[in-house]
Amino acid sequence: MKLYMSIKSVLFTISGICLSVLLLMGVSLYHQINDVSYYSDIIQYLARIGQDVLVRHTIAELLLDALILFTICRNSWRIYKQWFLTRKWRQYFSQRIHWEKTYLYNRKYRRWNTEIVIIRDPTFVAITMGLLQPKIILSTGALELLNQSEQRAVILHEVYHCQGKDTLKHFLIYLVEYGLMYIPVIKQLAEYYRARTEILADRFSIDQTGASSGLSSALLKVLRTQNNGQLAKVGINFTESAINYRIMQLLDLDNPVRIPVKVHWKPMVYSILVMLSILLVVTVNCTT
Numbered sequence: 001m002k003l004y005m006s007i008k009s010v011l012f013t014i015s016g017i018c019l020s021v022l023l024l025m026g027v028s029l030y031h032q033i034n035d036v037s038y039y040s041d042i043i044q045y046l047a048r049i050g051q052d053v054l055v056r057h058t059i060a061e062l063l064l065d066a067l068i069l070f071t072i073c074r075n076s077w078r079i080y081k082q083w084f085l086t087r088k089w090r091q092y093f094s095q096r097i098h099w100e101k102t103y104l105y106n107r108k109y110r111r112w113n114t115e116i117v118i119i120r121d122p123t124f125v126a127i128t129m130g131l132l133q134p135k136i137i138l139s140t141g142a143l144e145l146l147n148q149s150e151q152r153a154v155i156l157h158e159v160y161h162c163q164g165k166d167t168l169k170h171f172l173i174y175l176v177e178y179g180l181m182y183i184p185v186i187k188q189l190a191e192y193y194r195a196r197t198e199i200l201a202d203r204f205s206i207d208q209t210g211a212s213s214g215l216s217s218a219l220l221k222v223l224r225t226q227n228n229g230q231l232a233k234v235g236i237n238f239t240e241s242a243i244n245y246r247i248m249q250l251l252d253l254d255n256p257v258r259i260p261v262k263v264h265w266k267p268m269v270y271s272i273l274v275m276l277s278i279l280l281v282v283t284v285n286c287t288t
């Protein structure tokens, strides 16, 4: 099934699902903690809660606890991994900064008020990195591969990601998708969101440069080169996703590209069942 939704409604749906599940889990935890009266010794207090959960709670409630624990562990692991990878790549980049070119490119593109860092690296690197203060990382390999108009098109594409704080938004959506993997419909909504962002970044680049030729030839050149796949995990790569839709847009600029949210029945039914089960367990256990 193909649904045509706006980017705002997709964001709203993802946030709605995430908040509903977190709220239900929160209510369940609150209810279980409140089952045991407060005790000043924290170790004994926690032991009493544990005992109460194991002895007095139903299998369904225990399963929900396991799901809550699974979600917390999975997201904590992803946050740690993001922190570790960002640190690793930041160190790698900081040792290779081409100061002269970094100065020149920041001067050239100062109008956009976005930090650009040029690194000495023969491979193609064009990425937006940093959750709170995103910056554009470009390699000397990328600058050698692209001519002036192509460089401008790629930089403006990345400027769009920086100004829209897309790295932070993508990371949060990825956390929801990864942590709530038992609600598979989120994955399909997240894929749409990523594709739509790429289309909007390309459109911004075309509008600002006044032509699509720079972006088209840059995209073709980059697709022929080998990207570092690891980098996609720490930021937004220039060729990360939605290549087909991006090419469609470049071939027909007058007609806006319509990206469908591809919702398959199985993940949809499965997601609804999981959410209803959580709702049922919380309602039954917190009202009896």
Ligand SMILES: [Zn+2]
Pocket: 157, 161, 197, 198, 201, 236, 237, 238, 239, 240
């Ligand atoms: Zn992009």
